[in-house]
Amino acid sequence: MQLRSKDLLGIEGLTEQEITLILDTADSFREVSERSIKKVPTLRGRTIINFFHEPSTRTRISFEIAAKRMSADGINFTKSGSSFSKGETLLDTVLNLQAMQADLIVIRHAVPGAPGLIARHLDASVINAGDGPHEHPTQALLDMLTIRRNLGSLKGKTVVIVGDIAFSRVARSNIHGLVTMGARVIVAGPPTLIPMGIERLGVEVSYDLDRVIPEADAIMILRIQLERQGKIFLPSLREYSRLYCLTADRLRQARRDVLVMHPGPINRGIEIDPRVADGDRSVILDQVANGVAVRMALLFLLAGRKEMTMNQ
Amino acid sequence: MQLRSKDLLGIEGLTEQEITLILDTADSFREVSERSIKKVPTLRGRTIINFFHEPSTRTRISFEIAAKRMSADGINFTKSGSSFSKGETLLDTVLNLQAMQADLIVIRHAVPGAPGLIARHLDASVINAGDGPHEHPTQALLDMLTIRRNLGSLKGKTVVIVGDIAFSRVARSNIHGLVTMGARVIVAGPPTLIPMGIERLGVEVSYDLDRVIPEADAIMILRIQLERQGKIFLPSLREYSRLYCLTADRLRQARRDVLVMHPGPINRGIEIDPRVADGDRSVILDQVANGVAVRMALLFLLAGRKEMTMNQ
Amino acid sequence: MQLRSKDLLGIEGLTEQEITLILDTADSFREVSERSIKKVPTLRGRTIINFFHEPSTRTRISFEIAAKRMSADGINFTKSGSSFSKGETLLDTVLNLQAMQADLIVIRHAVPGAPGLIARHLDASVINAGDGPHEHPTQALLDMLTIRRNLGSLKGKTVVIVGDIAFSRVARSNIHGLVTMGARVIVAGPPTLIPMGIERLGVEVSYDLDRVIPEADAIMILRIQLERQGKIFLPSLREYSRLYCLTADRLRQARRDVLVMHPGPINRGIEIDPRVADGDRSVILDQVANGVAVRMALLFLLAGRKEMTMNQ
Numbered sequence: 001m002q003l004r005s006k007d008l009l010g011i012e013g014l015t016e017q018e019i020t021l022i023l024d025t026a027d028s029f030r031e032v033s034e035r036s037i038k039k040v041p042t043l044r045g046r047t048i049i050n051f052f053h054e055p056s057t058r059t060r061i062s063f064e065i066a067a068k069r070m071s072a073d074g075i076n077f078t079k080s081g082s083s084f085s086k087g088e089t090l091l092d093t094v095l096n097l098q099a100m101q102a103d104l105i106v107i108r109h110a111v112p113g114a115p116g117l118i119a120r121h122l123d124a125s126v127i128n129a130g131d132g133p134h135e136h137p138t139q140a141l142l143d144m145l146t147i148r149r150n151l152g153s154l155k156g157k158t159v160v161i162v163g164d165i166a167f168s169r170v171a172r173s174n175i176h177g178l179v180t181m182g183a184r185v186i187v188a189g190p191p192t193l194i195p196m197g198i199e200r201l202g203v204e205v206s207y208d209l210d211r212v213i214p215e216a217d218a219i220m221i222l223r224i225q226l227e228r229q230g231k232i233f234l235p236s237l238r239e240y241s242r243l244y245c246l247t248a249d250r251l252r253q254a255r256r257d258v259l260v261m262h263p264g265p266i267n268r269g270i271e272i273d274p275r276v277a278d279g280d281r282s283v284i285l286d287q288v289a290n291g292v293a294v295r296m297a298l299l300f301l302l303a304g305r306k307e308m309t310m311n312q
Numbered sequence: 313m314q315l316r317s318k319d320l321l322g323i324e325g326l327t328e329q330e331i332t333l334i335l336d337t338a339d340s341f342r343e344v345s346e347r348s349i350k351k352v353p354t355l356r357g358r359t360i361i362n363f364f365h366e367p368s369t370r371t372r373i374s375f376e377i378a379a380k381r382m383s384a385d386g387i388n389f390t391k392s393g394s395s396f397s398k399g400e401t402l403l404d405t406v407l408n409l410q411a412m413q414a415d416l417i418v419i420r421h422a423v424p425g426a427p428g429l430i431a432r433h434l435d436a437s438v439i440n441a442g443d444g445p446h447e448h449p450t451q452a453l454l455d456m457l458t459i460r461r462n463l464g465s466l467k468g469k470t471v472v473i474v475g476d477i478a479f480s481r482v483a484r485s486n487i488h489g490l491v492t493m494g495a496r497v498i499v500a501g502p503p504t505l506i507p508m509g510i511e512r513l514g515v516e517v518s519y520d521l522d523r524v525i526p527e528a529d530a531i532m533i534l535r536i537q538l539e540r541q542g543k544i545f546l547p548s549l550r551e552y553s554r555l556y557c558l559t560a561d562r563l564r565q566a567r568r569d570v571l572v573m574h575p576g577p578i579n580r581g582i583e584i585d586p587r588v589a590d591g592d593r594s595v596i597l598d599q600v601a602n603g604v605a606v607r608m609a610l611l612f613l614l615a616g617r618k619e620m621t622m623n624q
Numbered sequence: 625m626q627l628r629s630k631d632l633l634g635i636e637g638l639t640e641q642e643i644t645l646i647l648d649t650a651d652s653f654r655e656v657s658e659r660s661i662k663k664v665p666t667l668r669g670r671t672i673i674n675f676f677h678e679p680s681t682r683t684r685i686s687f688e689i690a691a692k693r694m695s696a697d698g699i700n701f702t703k704s705g706s707s708f709s710k711g712e713t714l715l716d717t718v719l720n721l722q723a724m725q726a727d728l729i730v731i732r733h734a735v736p737g738a739p740g741l742i743a744r745h746l747d748a749s750v751i752n753a754g755d756g757p758h759e760h761p762t763q764a765l766l767d768m769l770t771i772r773r774n775l776g777s778l779k780g781k782t783v784v785i786v787g788d789i790a791f792s793r794v795a796r797s798n799i800h801g802l803v804t805m806g807a808r809v810i811v812a813g814p815p816t817l818i819p820m821g822i823e824r825l826g827v828e829v830s831y832d833l834d835r836v837i838p839e840a841d842a843i844m845i846l847r848i849q850l851e852r853q854g855k856i857f858l859p860s861l862r863e864y865s866r867l868y869c870l871t872a873d874r875l876r877q878a879r880r881d882v883l884v885m886h887p888g889p890i891n892r893g894i895e896i897d898p899r900v901a902d903g904d905r906s907v908i909l910d911q912v913a914n915g916v917a918v919r920m921a922l923l924f925l926l927a928g929r930k931e932m933t934m935n936q
């Protein structure tokens with residue numbers, strides 16, 4: 001079996017079978033990173049471009065490490081120090097990269113839909129590494145892998161997503177994925193940060209975190225993007241923390257085996273109590289480890305696609 | 313046969329035999345990039361430094377991909393984030409790189425002659441990746457490879473170079489190369505952008521693009537460097553486009569098998585009509601693909617030089 | 625034998641046996657860089673992060689080259705273009721890197737003790753690539769390797785360190801190492817740049833460079849950090865040069881086989897005369913070559929540690 005699309009642009013539209021294929025493949029690559037020789041020759045001679053139009057640390061490094069562990073040739077390409085200042089269009093830039101026989105382009109871009117736009121014009125595969133507030137599919141896949149590895153399954157599990165649901169690509173991708181996989185999703189946050197009508201995506205809404213915490217198998221804390229919400233929130237950041245910060249007190253109302261998750265980077269003391277972030281229910285660093293495995297799996301499934309087709 | 317110099321500082325001074333050697337070698341490497349495993353072990357354990365003192369996207373990435381496909385160890389080194397702010401001289405910097413046993417240094421620098429200066433002080437090979445308005449030899453080689461692969465030969469072909477001839481290192485390198493290879497070169501542009509006495513280089517001059525277009529086997533459009541010419545041109549950018557932009561109308565006056573070339577990045581609608589850039593006579597992306605092959609060939613001919621000498 | 629610690633945080637605390645082990649190992653790797661195929665498979669599949677929180681050219685590139693020659697997978701990570709602007713703590717950042725199964729983190733940081741802080745929280749190895757004015761252990765090791773390779777031994781040799789002793793991490797690390805290895809160390813400079821009580825570290829102090837030069841087997845010139853001392857010194861930079869610049873005249877008072885050393889980048893004409901820097905007693909570029917060898921040795925001894933333990 002393989003993915004239907006040459007690209008991973010979002011979780012929306014993936015089938016349960018496709019998500020399962022990615023997670024199963026990632027499970028097998030997770031083991032590679034635990035060896036002392038963390039490398040397989042699978043993608044030797046493939047060219048993968050990491051094209052980050054916005055700053056990123058963990059996602060960029062995670063993709064870079066994934067490419068190296070698959071023995072692919074990776075090229076980093078950020079906005080600064082490039083000829084973007086010379087006014088070339090995004091599409092011309094990626095057509096150039098493809099002309100150099102890139103097999104796969106990983107792109108982060110501030111404009112929602114930019115990865116989809118370029119994917120339509122390229123034969124090379126495209127992975128969306130975050131496009132504005134739209135989607136961040138590899139984050140959702142690593143989150144689902146983390147839940148599945150810790151709880152055995154996604155089906156029937158209750159996941160509470162807390163924070164700025166309206167502008168979070170992490171929330172959006174996770175909602176699509178978790179609902180597809182049969183999980184129950186509750187989004188929790190202040191009314192101003194939860195879009196009207198989100199129930200249509202198959203989720204429940206709560207403005208009262210304390211009420212829904214006892215039902216959670218996993219609590220997924222979103223990052224308060226101070227650089228964005230600060231302007232709106234600063235008068236009430238304290239109020240936000242009072243109602244939605246995952247404190248040790250609040251965690252005591254949860255199931256004893258609940259998972260505490262966060263996509264990083266953490267604002268300690270704002271959306272999560274440091275004792276909770278570092279506590280025994282936290283799987284935050286496990287998410288990071290699973291991120292490398294998910295990205296290795298996607299590089300394999302997409303950049304290794306042609307061979308698989310030929311061998312069928 | 314091999315190149316006489318350990319360096320590639322410009323096209324000026326290369327013989328027809330040397331250019332032919334580079335193009336023949338590039339032809340054989342072009343095929344490597346079309347495999348699914350785009351990699352040969354030829355330069356394993358060689359150290360190649362990409363030292364870009366000016367921003368660059370396509371040239372830097374093209375060299376980086378070429379090094380990886382030859383299995384060389386490549387190091388990127390740009391001005392920002394380095395100790396240049398600490399006031400070290402260029403020569404001390406490259407002597408340091410050589411002391412780390414770099415085999416080859418690719419350098420882009422704003423000062424004409426900077427690559428030649430360092431080459432004289434180094435045993436390591438130096439490739440000029442563009443030195444101010446002086447030369448950009450790998451661009452000219454990829455342009456010549458593109459013409460030769462599409463038209464079979466350079467000898468006797470008519471190439472029209474359009475735009476800012478005076479300040480273009482691309483034009484300068486191409487003129488030297490094309491004339492050496494027996495092509496007929498016509499430079500076309502407004503009088504202010506064509507240096508007096510350029511006929512001494514063996515080219516013809518025309519201020520009337522429409523008159524020379526029908527004679528062209530290849531039309532090489534130069535980029536209008538808005539960051540430079542803007543100051544001079546802005547009042548008459550529209551006038552420039554009216555007279556020298558390669559439009560669909562203008563192209564209809566050309567031979568049906570004419571090649572449309574551009575070194576990128578393109579200013580769509582200024583020096584070239586988008587329909588022409590994306591049209592069936594455009595070999596712009598073919599140029600990009602040939603760029604990787606030419607750079608692989610040069611890394612092979614220069615960084616692999618010592619072994620070849622020993623094996624003779 | 626192996627190093628007692630999983631980390632290299634400083635020279636202070638290393639035993640003579642440990643320093644000798646590192647230098648002996650570096651000696652054997654020095655030879656690798658002199659081959660045409662400068663690469664051994666020793667660290668294939670290991671992940672090494674170069675995390676430079678401050679600008680650096682030679683140290684960063686030296687570590688990067690060392691990792692490639694050991695066949696490790698290296699990741700570069702500088703402050704710019706990362707999510708540091710998002711306010712994550714240093715410790716959270718490195719815990720993330722470790723979660724991606726990094727084997728070793730090379731870190732340069734402006735805050736003294738930052739590498740030690742993270743090392744205590746990580747299972748991964750940490751190498752200090754310079755922490756403010758505290759230590760720069762790999763620089764001291766390459767300096768000691770250079771003396772030992774040129775003079776046969778460190779024991780009993782007289783090393784004169786000239787310049788800003790008070791704020792130099794290079795001086796501090798060298799003092800610890802040279803004293804441990806049985807060398808005699810004289811620090812020379814203006815009283816304002818030599819800390820009170822430095823004799824307790826086992827060194828002699830002189831404010832008169834001319835008096836101690838004849839006794840030197842090696843003269844180690846420190847860089848005048850104009851970006852720091854400029855403010856204090858500028859009225860007297862000329863006076864500094866008059867008293868402490870290593871001129872050709874001054875060098876004539878030294879032993880004929882004295883070594884002239886400098887960690888780079890050089891301020892030609894300020895702390896060292898260009899004729900001396902480029903003269904036949906200068907081993908400055910030899911230091912650079914030894915830097916790669918020392919770093920290969922440390923990557924081997926630290927990142928290859930687990931296997932060595934298992935194989936014992």
